[in-house]
Amino acid sequence: DQQVKQNSPSLSVQEGRISILNCDYTNSMFDYFLWYKKYPAEGPTFLISISSIKDKNEDGRFTVFLNKSAKHLSLHIVPSQPGDSAVYFCAASANAGGTSYGKLTFGQGTILTVHP
Amino acid sequence: GAVVSQHPSWVICKSGTSVKIECRSLDFQATTMFWYRQFPKQSLMLMATSNEGSKATYEQGVEKDKFLINHASLTLSTLTVTSAHPEDSSFYICSAGDMRQPQHFGDGTRLSIL
Numbered sequence: 001d002q003q004v005k006q007n008s009p010s011l012s013v014q015e016g017r018i019s020i021l022n023c024d025y026t027n028s029m030f031d032y033f034l035w036y037k038k039y040p041a042e043g044p045t046f047l048i049s050i051s052s053i054k055d056k057n058e059d060g061r062f063t064v065f066l067n068k069s070a071k072h073l074s075l076h077i078v079p080s081q082p083g084d085s086a087v088y089f090c091a092a093s094a095n096a097g098g099t100s101y102g103k104l105t106f107g108q109g110t111i112l113t114v115h116p
Numbered sequence: 117g118a119v120v121s122q123h124p125s126w127v128i129c130k131s132g133t134s135v136k137i138e139c140r141s142l143d144f145q146a147t148t149m150f151w152y153r154q155f156p157k158q159s160l161m162l163m164a165t166s167n168e169g170s171k172a173t174y175e176q177g178v179e180k181d182k183f184l185i186n187h188a189s190l191t192l193s194t195l196t197v198t199s200a201h202p203e204d205s206s207f208y209i210c211s212a213g214d215m216r217q218p219q220h221f222g223d224g225t226r227l228s229i230l
Contacts (some may be wrong), residue, residue, distance in 0.1 A: 034218055043122070043209050043221030044160070074124060091157065103150060104211075106159045 003027045004092050005108035015116050021076040023090035023107050024028050026071065030092040034104070035064060035075045038087045045077075048075070080114045119143055120212045122222025130230055137195045137225045139210030145185060145190035146212035150219065151183070154207040166193045201230045 036044035172185035
């Protein structure tokens with residue numbers, strides 16, 4: 001039972017354009033969501049997070065949007081840069097009081113390629 | 117930012133041997149550490165949650181006698197794969213967290229059992 005789904009295995013974007021990565025979830029108990037970036041043979045690197053009490057969180061070029069009614073979140077990267085090319089995972093946590101203290105459930109990942 | 121160190125990064129050993137992987141939080145006290153496993157082109161699957169000073173909580177389907185977890189201090193957790201076999205070959209990743217910051221991950225351990 002895949003509770004967190006990233007339905008796009010890959011995304012290709014031109015440098016300078018916007019990258020939009022999508023994530024859907026099924027567990028209504030999730031109250032904290034995170035995006036991680038991962039390079040091959042390395043562990044995931046935390047990018048940005050959002051609590052279920054918010055619908056948007058922004059940090060520099062990265063913005064995460066949360067639509068609780070649709071159980072959908074997205075990560076926007078603008079402008080995209082070649083160094084952003086990596087695998088992006090969304091993750092969710094339940095009953096963690098709005099923190100990532102609880103265990104994380106990961107999506108399958110989306111490979112982002114940003115072309116110069 | 118917070119740093120989690122995982123060692124070794126790569127290990128190859130013969131079938132039947134036991135392998136220990138260490139996970140250290142370098143600049144914060146990790147009340148909780150998590151161990152994940154990742155198969156090629158798949159997501160990270162949580163194996164167990166480790167709380168300092170108490171027994172680990174294993175996810176369904178994970179053999180606790182196979183994957184021994186010890187969290188003896190607030191900065192160190194270890195995963196021992198006992199009597200490893202080729203099917204245990206995988207990428208193992210730990211993460212550490214506390215109440216104030218998102219989980220931070222180690223760089224993983226590539227385990228290959230011959």
